[in-house]
Amino acid sequence: MMSNNSSLARLVFSIAVCVALSACAIGPNYHRPAAPPNSSYKEDQGWKPASPGEIEANKPWWSIYNDPLLDSLEQQVEVSNQTLKADEAAYRAAVQAVAVDRGSLFPSLGVSASSTTSGGGGGVSQAISTGSGTAITTGVGNRKRITNSVGATGTWSIDVWGRIRRLVESDVAKAQASAADVAAARLSAQITLAEDYFQLRAAEEQGRLYQTDIEDFKNALKITQNQVKAGITTLADVYAAETQVESTEAAAVNVELTRAKFEHAIAVLTGKAPSELTIPDGAFTTVVPVVPAGVPSTLLERRPDIAAAERSVASANALVGVAETAWFPSLTLTGSAGYTDSASSLFSNLIRSSNSLWSFGPSVAENVFNGGATLAQTREARANYDEAVATYRQTVLTAFQSVEDDLVSLRVLEHQGLLQQTAVKDARLSEGLILNQYKSGIVAYSSVITAQTTRLADEISLLSIQSQALVSSVDLISQLGGGWDASQLDRKDRGVPAQ
Numbered sequence: 001m002m003s004n005n006s007s008l009a010r011l012v013f014s015i016a017v018c019v020a021l022s023a024c025a026i027g028p029n030y031h032r033p034a035a036p037p038n039s040s041y042k043e044d045q046g047w048k049p050a051s052p053g054e055i056e057a058n059k060p061w062w063s064i065y066n067d068p069l070l071d072s073l074e075q076q077v078e079v080s081n082q083t084l085k086a087d088e089a090a091y092r093a094a095v096q097a098v099a100v101d102r103g104s105l106f107p108s109l110g111v112s113a114s115s116t117t118s119g120g121g122g123g124v125s126q127a128i129s130t131g132s133g134t135a136i137t138t139g140v141g142n143r144k145r146i147t148n149s150v151g152a153t154g155t156w157s158i159d160v161w162g163r164i165r166r167l168v169e170s171d172v173a174k175a176q177a178s179a180a181d182v183a184a185a186r187l188s189a190q191i192t193l194a195e196d197y198f199q200l201r202a203a204e205e206q207g208r209l210y211q212t213d214i215e216d217f218k219n220a221l222k223i224t225q226n227q228v229k230a231g232i233t234t235l236a237d238v239y240a241a242e243t244q245v246e247s248t249e250a251a252a253v254n255v256e257l258t259r260a261k262f263e264h265a266i267a268v269l270t271g272k273a274p275s276e277l278t279i280p281d282g283a284f285t286t287v288v289p290v291v292p293a294g295v296p297s298t299l300l301e302r303r304p305d306i307a308a309a310e311r312s313v314a315s316a317n318a319l320v321g322v323a324e325t326a327w328f329p330s331l332t333l334t335g336s337a338g339y340t341d342s343a344s345s346l347f348s349n350l351i352r353s354s355n356s357l358w359s360f361g362p363s364v365a366e367n368v369f370n371g372g373a374t375l376a377q378t379r380e381a382r383a384n385y386d387e388a389v390a391t392y393r394q395t396v397l398t399a400f401q402s403v404e405d406d407l408v409s410l411r412v413l414e415h416q417g418l419l420q421q422t423a424v425k426d427a428r429l430s431e432g433l434i435l436n437q438y439k440s441g442i443v444a445y446s447s448v449i450t451a452q453t454t455r456l457a458d459e460i461s462l463l464s465i466q467s468q469a470l471v472s473s474v475d476l477i478s479q480l481g482g483g484w485d486a487s488q489l490d491r492k493d494r495g496v497p498a499q
Contacts, residue, residue, distance in 0.1 A: 025162025026328065027321020030169075030314050033389045035396045038296040043407035050414055053289030061482045062194055064289045069282065070197055073270060077189045080271025087178075087185040094175040101167045107156035107333075116147045148350050151338015151357070158333065163325035170318035176489045177311035183304035183484050191478040193269045195471045200262035202467035203255050205284035206460060210252035213456050217245045220435065220452065224445060237445035244449055248456070288469040290410055291477055293403055302481030303399055307489060309392040316381070316388040323381035326374045329366035335359060399479065406476035413469040420462040427455035 053064045062074050077084065159165055221241035227233040267277035300306055337358040341350045367374065431451040437443045 025165050025321060026325045027162070027166055027323075028317060030317045032310060033313060033392060035300055036393055036400070038400050041293050041296060041400075041404055041407055043404045043411060044293050047407075047411050049288075049290035049410065051287050051289050053291050055291060055477075055483055061477050062190065064291065064477075065194075065285070067197075067285070069279070070194065073193060073197065073266060074190055076270035076272075077193055078186065081186075081189050081269060082271055084182070084185050084189055087182045091175065091178040091182045094171070094178040098168060098171040098175055101164060101171050104157065104164045105159055105168075107154050109152065109154045111150075111152045113150040114148070116149075117145070145342055147340065147342040149338060149340040150350060151336060151340075153336045154334065156333045158331045160331050161325040161328045163322055166318045166321035166325070170315040170322065173311045173315035173318065177308040177315065179489050180304040180308035180311060180486075183488070184308065187304065187478060187482045187484065189269055190482065191474055193266055194474045196262045196265045196269070198470040198474065199467060200259055200266070200279065201282060201284040202463060202470075203259040203262065204281050206463055207252055207255045207259070209456070209459050209463065210248055210255065213452075213459075214245060214248050214252065217241065217248060217452065220448060221245055223435075223439065227439075232441055233445065240445055240449055244452065284463075284466075285470070286466050288410070288414070288466070288473050290473060291480065293407060293476070293480065296400060296403075299399055299403065299480070300396065301486040302484060303479075304481065304484050306392075306395050306399055307486045309388075309395040311489075313385070313388040313392050316385040320378070320381045320385055323374075323378045326367065326377060329364050332363045332365070334361065334363065402479040403476070406472050406479055409472040410469060410476065413465055413472060417462065417465045417469065420458065420465055424455070424458045424462050427451070427458045431455045 055061050055064050060071075060074065062070055157164075221238070221244075224233065224237040224241045228235060228238055263277065263279050264274040266279065267274045270277065300310075335358070337356070339350050339352070339355040340357055341352070341355045431448075431454075434443060434447050434451040438445055438448045
């Protein structure tokens, strides 16, 4: 009796030691790598935007443009964009990968039942596998024998060195990176839609400019026709005026093509076929709200692509630990219990102490030689970690560059827009004066055409500057994260299990 108690005590002690050992994990613990330093934005120094803006709390970033139709279109991106749905499905798959590896931390249990009929020549012995996984040998003789069995088996690969926990740690980081990818994809679709929307409005405004100019050019054509009738000029002026009207009409038709393409792109972004979306004409806004860039260090928490790159580093770091556990032996506990009866064909006689079978024991396995594969796998994991760190730091640098690019674009476009407004004003005054001079017979009609062409080019240039400024304003919001924050990766509704 003492012997049995001692064996049980040793078994309990062994399991306790295994559990205690499993509290540690082989491999480096994760620390976020240092990001490239950047104390302030170079292009933000000493510049006060003409229309500074701030996104209100609990409102989407596009609310800063105060456009109800844009708001309606942006909301459809969330529910209908197919690319976003694909990224969200990939994120859900990453979450389930965590559950798959986490399940390996627990014992695997199984049950089975069987009924075997056997027979053979006299004196022949036959091995029979029981329902508990135990094999027994029985003499079959020259008669038919029925063997019934029922049992259960259990296997527990004890995570002594933390291999499974490192896998779970890696999978959690991958799931968080996938969640950040979803946020980045959502933001990208929203930003693209807003940029397309404002360029569509710019195309409409350009079409209106052409229509106004066409009317002005037709009035000039009437003047030349009257001048010909009065014998003041020749038909050459009429032909020149007609050419100007016709070329401007052709340009106006081309603008319709541009607008249609932007409308089709917006439809696809909202998950619709182009034939299902018609955007009514609207006004083109010249107000360009500029959100504050803030401190560069906050960008590390505000951009989903940076968060995804950082989480990829964490995943690669955990996989270094997974690779290093291959240097240590694995410990597995296996056990089985059940009942086997070959004396009776009735299942009712099966569950008896005399028919019981059980087994239990640990097994240890260690790889002695594999041609250097374990060393190579460890080096590969460390190289993958170094690659992830470099990618993370490059992502941060690229983010800083993108913000600086948008800041300088907005600053320069604002100044350029003011100068271009003056140029348009002067071009209109010059056109009026030259047209009056032509009516008085002082200048040739070629001077009128030159003035009109210059005025139209200046108006289109101003519109282009204003359109670029709006797109840069939207892009700056994108580069600053669009109101996203890395803390959202730990939100319960994101479904990422805690480590």
